[in-house]
Amino acid sequence: MIELQGLHKAFGANRVLRGVDLTVPRGESMVIIGGSGTGKSVLLKCILGLVKPDAGQILIEGQDVTRVDREAFLARFGMLFQGGALFDSLSVWQNVAFRLLRGPGKRPKAEAREIAIEKLRRVGLKAQVADLFPAELSGGMQKRVGLARAIAAEPEIIFFDEPTTGLDPIMAGVINELIREIVVEMGATAMTITHDMSSVRAIADDVAMLHDGVIQWTGPVADMDAAPDPYLQQFIHGRADGPIEAVR
Amino acid sequence: MILAPVAAIGRSTLGGLAALGRIALFLGATLAAAVRPPFYWREVLNAFWVIGYNSLPVVGLTAFFTGGALALQIYEGGSRFNAGQVVPSIVAIGMTRELGPVLGALMVAARVASSIAAEIGTMKVTEQIDALVTLSTDPMRYLTVPRVLAATIAVPVLVAVGDSIGIFGGYVVGTGRLDLNAAAYLKNTADYLELWDITSGLIKGAVFGFIIALIGCYFGMNSARGAQGVGRATKSAVVTASVLILAANYLLTELFFSA
Numbered sequence: 102m103i104e105l106q107g108l109h110k111a112f113g114a115n116r117v118l119r120g121v122d123l124t125v126p127r128g129e130s131m132v133i134i135g136g137s138g139t140g141k142s143v144l145l146k147c148i149l150g151l152v153k154p155d156a157g158q159i160l161i162e163g164q165d166v167t168r169v170d171r172e173a174f175l176a177r178f179g180m181l182f183q184g185g186a187l188f189d190s191l192s193v194w195q196n197v198a199f200r201l202l203r204g205p206g207k208r209p210k211a212e213a214r215e216i217a218i219e220k221l222r223r224v225g226l227k228a229q230v231a232d233l234f235p236a237e238l239s240g241g242m243q244k245r246v247g248l249a250r251a252i253a254a255e256p257e258i259i260f261f262d263e264p265t266t267g268l269d270p271i272m273a274g275v276i277n278e279l280i281r282e283i284v285v286e287m288g289a290t291a292m293t294i295t296h297d298m299s300s301v302r303a304i305a306d307d308v309a310m311l312h313d314g315v316i317q318w319t320g321p322v323a324d325m326d327a328a329p330d331p332y333l334q335q336f337i338h339g340r341a342d343g344p345i346e347a348v349r
Numbered sequence: 350m351i352l353a354p355v356a357a358i359g360r361s362t363l364g365g366l367a368a369l370g371r372i373a374l375f376l377g378a379t380l381a382a383a384v385r386p387p388f389y390w391r392e393v394l395n396a397f398w399v400i401g402y403n404s405l406p407v408v409g410l411t412a413f414f415t416g417g418a419l420a421l422q423i424y425e426g427g428s429r430f431n432a433g434q435v436v437p438s439i440v441a442i443g444m445t446r447e448l449g450p451v452l453g454a455l456m457v458a459a460r461v462a463s464s465i466a467a468e469i470g471t472m473k474v475t476e477q478i479d480a481l482v483t484l485s486t487d488p489m490r491y492l493t494v495p496r497v498l499a500a501t502i503a504v505p506v507l508v509a510v511g512d513s514i515g516i517f518g519g520y521v522v523g524t525g526r527l528d529l530n531a532a533a534y535l536k537n538t539a540d541y542l543e544l545w546d547i548t549s550g551l552i553k554g555a556v557f558g559f560i561i562a563l564i565g566c567y568f569g570m571n572s573a574r575g576a577q578g579v580g581r582a583t584k585s586a587v588v589t590a591s592v593l594i595l596a597a598n599y600l601l602t603e604l605f606f607s608a
Contacts, residue, residue: 151479175485186480188472200484204387250484 102127103148103258103290108157110143117143118154119314125307127162130284130291132301132322134336135311136345141294142183144311145260148292149178161258176206179256179289183263185243187235193246194231197221200254220249224279241272248276252283259284261293265300277303298337301325310336312345368589375567379497382489392495400461400496400562401503405510407460408453412511415448416440416518424527432527437534438541440519445546446606449512451598454557457504458590462565465496466586469569470579478570493566497559504558505551512550549605556601557594564590 108121117140125131135141146152148159150166159166166174187196197217201208208216218228224245235243244264251259264280265273277300284291284304293304301308302322309319310333318330325337335343423439424432469492472478481488516538523529565586572582 146479149479149483151482172485175483178483180480180483182476182480184475186476188477188480199486203389204485 102160102162103131103292104158104160104163105144105148106158106160108144108147108159109155110140110147110152111155116314118147118157121157121311121314121316123309123316123319125290125292127290128288130281130293130304130306131309132293132295132305132307133309133311134294134296134298134301136296136336139311140314141311142262145180145262145292145294149175149180149260172205176200176254177257178260179251179254179258180260181244181247181251181262181264183266185235185247187243187246187250189235191234192231193221193233193235193238194218196235196246197231197249197253199250206254216253217249220253221246223252223283224249225275240267241269241276244268244272244276245279248279248283252287255287256289258290258292259287261291261295261304263295263297264293264304265295265297270299273297273299274303280304298339301337312336371571372564372567372589375570376563378489379493379563379566382487383494383498385490387490389491389495392491393499396496396499396562397503399464400457400500400558401506404457404460404503404507407456408507408511409514411452411456412444412449412515413518415452416444416515416520417522419443419448419515420519420522420527424523433529433533434537436523436527436529437519437537440523441516441538441542442546444515444519445512445542445550447550447598447602449515450508450550450553450557451594453508453511454504454554454561454594455591457500457507457558458561458594459587461500462561462586462590463583465562465565466569466572467579467583469566470572470582473570473572474574474579488570493563493570496566497562500558500562501555502558504561505554508550508554509547512547545605549601552605553598553601556597560593560597561590564593 103125105121105123108118109116110118121144123131133141133144143152147154148166150171161169161174188199191199194214194217195202197220198213200206201213201216202210214231218231221228221230226242226245226249230238230242230246235246238246261280264276268276280291280293281304291304293300295301305322307319308322308325310317310330312332318328318333320328325333328334331344335345419440420436423436469478472492478488481491520531520534520538523534524531568582568586568589572578
């Protein structure tokens, strides 16, 4: 379970997070929606410790993340980055097996490669891709490799940062389906940030909308369409008019 | 209005000092990361190859032409009366103490500080550094420490090779163009050159190598977003590394040779 309590973060005068409270139950898939620049990425980075919050608490399974052993803490996470964030200097399989090739959970090279190929197959890529370099892959394939890397060490918690950005609608649908399948089959707790409503409907158990630095609305995805919140309704229907000011 | 230029000088001075402070903190973080496991030896070897072996041609060519030009200058500079003695000894001492390490390091700075800053800067803006952290790998230990260690070892080796090629360049010009006696040239080189001339240059090389990689990594890790950010990081890395090399050279020369 992930619990965020009163999370604040400002960059200079720009107060991005202004008291975020959110609970993600174990094994659930939470999707956080919100416009560009509303602090969705900052929120994920705070949980991962890449950005230090100014105030508030982050608890994972009841433990304060600032007080636990960082290595062990990060070993439970997998993350799919927006642009894939694959290491250009390493081949595809070495990217996928990165965690398996070094550190405390280190495996023999042959075994790590085998696991990497199996994970690549799981995300719909053939074994021949394993020895290519990230620059030789299309955007959709890079996303799949990023997904394979995120799940390679069987994490308990997986984060997805804008998983469908930059993909064509069909490829976006494929990635959404893959994410859903993998999260369900691994029983992992998932947190996704996106502004793509098709992703929300495909991936989410629960939805939270971040606006003005706070969680504006949260609830099960089935309740989203009927919810009376005007901010949420404007966002999910993509209306230019409404309480959220759009810059024209 | 009149004060504007003064204010600009003040601003850039303060900015420069703040940057120096940040580099010092980065140096501290690098040293702290260097003494704690895990150690990524494969990365050290890779960096050694890229920084050392791949810099050999540029360092060799620089040294060869510098040695040759040095021989010409000394010969032409009013020392014709006993050129046979003066040219070899000054070429050898000049190359090993000063020109070998300094020019070699400046060439390596142009080649390596820039490529390190661009590579790490691109990793930063494409979130690869964040990805390293989420994969339980400390970017300082995985990226910075191997490069700094490799450069600190590789640059003295490059300087040694550069010294030899520079002296050879002087020999080629001295015997081929200035008609100095070949055997006497070699004997004079060996007679006048002391071990400390060579080792002091190698120590300088190690310090310069350390500076090159540290500055490259610092500007890469602190690169701003976008292509422009990476471009600026690359330029700043080369300029800062070059200036620091020249400043460190003066301090080391003062330390080693002033009585």
